[in-house]
Amino acid sequence: MFSIASDSAKSVRYVLEHDHADPNESIGPQSALAFALTNEHLTQKLEIVKALLAHGADPASLRNPELNPPHRDSSVGDDSMLLSPPPTTTLEAMDPATRYFISRADAPQTRHLSTLLQKSLFRPLGGVRYDIVGQDQVFEQLFTVLNLHSRTLSVSPLVILLCGPSGHGKSFLARRFGPLLGVPTHTVNVTTLRSTHDLWDSYSMSPYEEITTRTLAQFLLENEGKRCVVVLDEIEKVEEPKVLYSLLMPWELGERVAGTCSPRAGHRHIDVRQVVWLGTSNIGHDFVFEFCETSSGMSVSHGEYLELARLVRPRVSQSLGASLSSRVTTVLPFVPFTEAELMAIATEAFYSLGGERAYFVSLDIVEHVSRKAIECYIPEEGARSLHRAISSLLMDMPEFLEQSNK
Structure with a gap:
């Protein structure tokens, strides 16, 4: 309760991650989720709600009068006062982003995905569904592969290629x-990268990781036989395809040779069977849009997604070469956003770019700004175009935030 009341999503995540609290425990007469939704003073409400959901908070508590005490609805007249849930705990009264994440957590597919990872070594990844909007089919296929890999105690490397349009969550995942x-x-x-030596001598380039002077070869040696992750960003954009040929052995057998890029006598092998190799790529982005437009629309069914993944794989083979692509465990194409997903992304951008005042504007304003942003949406650019649209709207029409002072 104190971490939620302190309006700190970071504190909420900390107590949940360290098992200091149960996301489904009651706070007085309310569930933790209902307490967060009904607290009108929180500026980090959305992030707190997402943290609770990511750690297993059950939206069903919002329909339980013992965990979400009703209030009297006087709008129906004095003679027939009705008891109803607090308005902020109903989907109709939530902003588009909160509504999206509550609905996602309450969906049967989400419970199915949680079951897939329940006894898996990869269980903590379940929370990523509350970091990324959309891509439900990607998560289902990813969790299925991870569950199988974990359940069979596979000793083969795990190589996953995330591909498709820009701005749809590949690099973020x-x-x-x-x-x-x-x-x-x-x-x-x-x-x-310009040579095979560049690959193994490369430093980590992510601004989200701790700065280090370790090369990839040193990283693998330090984590030999341990679970770790290697991200190969923009893998298809390598200038010389032969640079990637030295991945054939690690991806096939789970080992590479220290100090060199190809097997050679006199060098001991490094055990990299526990490494998860993640490649990101724009391979097949045009085909993904074409496929989704000609299937059942932008909302892709499970069967359609499996067909899409099957059709994208030959394109991966053509781009990377059959010898390398044949060693990829699974290819996961990212798909276009639905309207509800676009609204959720735009709303999150509104709160993020608008600052604290954005959390106190009316729901009508939030919906209006989000829909105006969607008018500027460019599918090929994905979420980035929505963030840019929200930023422009806030600069050109600052009265949106001025509503918070009225």
């Missing part, structure tokens, strides 16, 4: 993979 698992991560910007 890759960046969150290691931190959620609590394991070290090394990110290689493949566009900078």
Whole structure:
């Protein structure tokens, strides 16, 4: 209760991650989720709600009068006062982003995905669904692969390629993979590589990781036999395809040779079977849009997604070469956003760019700004175009935030 009341999403995450609190415990007469939703003084309400959901808060508590005490609704007249849930705990009275994440947590598919990871070594990754909007089919296929890999205690390397349009969450998922698992991560910007030596001598290029002078080879040696993550960002944009040929052995057998880029006598092998290799790529982005437009619309069913993944794989093979692509465990194409997902992204951008005052504007204003931003949405640019649109709206029409003072 104190971490929620202190209006600190960081504190909420800390107590949940360290098992100092149960996300479904009651706070007085309310569940923790209901307490957060009904607290009108929180400026980090959305992030706190997402943290609770990511750690297993059950939205069903909002429909339980014992965990979400009703209040009297006087709008129906004095003679027939009705008891109803507090307005801020109903989907109709939530902003588009909160509504989206509450609905996602309450969906049968989410419970199915949680079951897939329940006994898996990759269970902490379940929380990433509250960091990324959309891509439900990506998560289902990813969690299925991870569950199988964990359940069979596979000793083969795990190589995952995230591909498709820009701005749809590929790099974000890759960046969150290691931190959620609590394991070290090394990110290689493949566009900078000119030789096979560049690959193993590359430093981690991610601004979200601790600055280090360790090369990829040193990183693998330090984490030999341990779970860790290597991100190969923009993997198809390598200038010389032969640069990636030295990945054939690690991806096939789970080992590489210290100090060199190809097997050679006199060098001991490094065990990299516990490494999760994550590649990000724009391969197939045009085809993804075409496929989704000609199927059942932008909302892709599970069967359609499996067909899309099957059709994208040959394009991966053509771009990276069959010898390398054949060693990829799974190819996960990211798909276009639905309207509800676009509204959620725009709303999050509004709160993020608008500062504290943005949390106190009316729901009508939030909806209006989000819909105006969607008018400027560019599918090929993804979420970035929505962030840019929100930023422009706030600069050109500052009266949106002035509403918070009225």
